Amino acid sequence: MAKSATFTCTACGAVYAKWSGRCESCGAWNAIEEEAPLSSGPGRQALGARRGAGLTLSDLSDNEPPPARTASGMAEFDRVLGGGLVPASATLVGGDPGIGKSTILLQAAARLATRGLETIYVSGEEAAAQIRMRAARLGLADAPIRLAAATGLRDILTTLEAERPGLVVIDSIQTMWADTVDSAPGSVAQVRAAAHELTSFAKRRGAAVILVGHVTKDGQIAGPRVVEHMVDTVLYFEGERGHQFRILRSVKNRFGPADEIGVFEMTGRGLAEVANPSQLFLAGRGAPAAGSVVFAGIEGTRPVLVEFQALVAATPLAQPRRAVVGWDGARPAMVLAVLEARCGIPFAGLDVYLNVAGGLRIADPAADLAVAAALLSAREDTALPSDAVVFGEISLSGALRPVPQTENRLKEARKLGFSSAIVPSGGKAGGGRGMKLRDFGDLAALVGEVFGTG
Ligand code: TYD
Ligand code: MG
Numbered sequence: 001m002a003k004s005a006t007f008t009c010t011a012c013g014a015v016y017a018k019w020s021g022r023c024e025s026c027g028a029w030n031a032i033e034e035e036a037p038l039s040s041g042p043g044r045q046a047l048g049a050r051r052g053a054g055l056t057l058s059d060l061s062d063n064e065p066p067p068a069r070t071a072s073g074m075a076e077f078d079r080v081l082g083g084g085l086v087p088a089s090a091t092l093v094g095g096d097p098g099i100g101k102s103t104i105l106l107q108a109a110a111r112l113a114t115r116g117l118e119t120i121y122v123s124g125e126e127a128a129a130q131i132r133m134r135a136a137r138l139g140l141a142d143a144p145i146r147l148a149a150a151t152g153l154r155d156i157l158t159t160l161e162a163e164r165p166g167l168v169v170i171d172s173i174q175t176m177w178a179d180t181v182d183s184a185p186g187s188v189a190q191v192r193a194a195a196h197e198l199t200s201f202a203k204r205r206g207a208a209v210i211l212v213g214h215v216t217k218d219g220q221i222a223g224p225r226v227v228e229h230m231v232d233t234v235l236y237f238e239g240e241r242g243h244q245f246r247i248l249r250s251v252k253n254r255f256g257p258a259d260e261i262g263v264f265e266m267t268g269r270g271l272a273e274v275a276n277p278s279q280l281f282l283a284g285r286g287a288p289a290a291g292s293v294v295f296a297g298i299e300g301t302r303p304v305l306v307e308f309q310a311l312v313a314a315t316p317l318a319q320p321r322r323a324v325v326g327w328d329g330a331r332p333a334m335v336l337a338v339l340e341a342r343c344g345i346p347f348a349g350l351d352v353y354l355n356v357a358g359g360l361r362i363a364d365p366a367a368d369l370a371v372a373a374a375l376l377s378a379r380e381d382t383a384l385p386s387d388a389v390v391f392g393e394i395s396l397s398g399a400l401r402p403v404p405q406t407e408n409r410l411k412e413a414r415k416l417g418f419s420s421a422i423v424p425s426g427g428k429a430g431g432g433r434g435m436k437l438r439d440f441g442d443l444a445a446l447v448g449e450v451f452g453t454g
Helices: 075-081 101-114 128-137 153-163 188-205 277-282 331-343 367-380 406-415 443-451
Strands: 006-009 032-035 089-095 119-123 145-149 167-171 208-214 233-238 245-253 261-267 270-273 292-299 302-314 322-325 350-356 388-390 420-424 436-440
Touching (some): 032 188, 075 245, 075 261, 101 128, 101 167, 101 208, 119 128, 128 145, 153 188, 188 208, 277 302, 292 367, 331 367, 350 367, 367 388, 367 443, 406 420
Parallel strands (some): 119 145, 119 167, 167 208, 388 420, 420 436
Antiparallel strands (some): 233 245
16 A cells, blocks of 8 residues: 655644644644655565664663763853763754754854864855854854865765764754755754654764754744754753843753753853852842742753743733743643632733743743742832842642742842742751741742732
């Protein structure tokens, strides 16, 4: 029976039997593309029909030393990778176009090349002269990187096989083109084939391969989502265009912790490391204001302080607005529901806006309590003391749950000059020496004591 084509969403990778305008899985419009079936026919035998070469099997207890990592010396970059770049690995660096992927990779590659990693940088987007200009602007003109502007995968692989570099940067995977695949560059089939060839090269020759992938929110460009499961490490480079902060976040890492972040600042001479992100995120905070709450969070393995800002305003709309920037979309609704149902504080008829200052995206569930405090503070028009930080998880019953790493959160807060904290009861508060702790078992108690309502 002839195999029919399948249809794949370029934004999320969902597979369908027929085309449709909207992906049911991720909601993206016009992102579904046809993929040609793998050829089959009389020339091909069923896998079981003809013998293949036998595999060499090994024990679990092979006492091989762990792979030697190469650190770039950019501490923020190395931490996100789990300590440095691992040989024979494939890393995807995704992000919006123009966010700074080429810039950070040129900077990191220059450092790694200087530290002895034979480096080849292949750009399918820019001419060599353009990359040289960027390098000059970044002060990296003397870095021992070898450049090529190319998109043909066959030529690129031939060069890589001959040169055997330790590090290869491919900028970007969407521009690569395999002549074995019958579709346009940037299509799912091409992106997938190119990623497969390049990761195979990494494994075969022990090279570290970094693939750049553009992601757009509307999924118009074949998303690196289809590549994510093929590579060892997936990093996303995030940030708001208008802000100078950039966050490199590991969302998958076979060689280190996931959810680690590195913080950078975009300057006129490229990306500068930010060693103390809390200081940066809290910079510009003025006098105590209603709706502003400092959250002591953990991002990856380290504590980060950020400011949550809430605005609550009467609305003529039947369906009040709930706008959230920088936090998980569904959680604010849960916090609002708990405030209404367990503390008797209605938000009906009120627009609610919530924002994380500085453009950071928070993933820590301990932000619940900071968000609740910001919402209450905005609604009651009462500022929290400016020396206080807040953190804790809220359960649907309204109970407050202690969160991991209480000590580290308190330590970071104290380091930045805060002297009190609003926390759930029962947390291990060892690091909080010198901090005045106000702990609460449930949200209603906090509402009564801190805001005198409920
Ligand atoms: P780029 O690395 O080209 O983005 P991407 O590869 O993710 O598409 O970065 C583009 C932006 O960065 C561009 O708007 C200019 C800015 N930029 C600086 O602000 N300073 C610099 O030193 C460099 C090289 C770029
Ligand atoms: Mg680029």
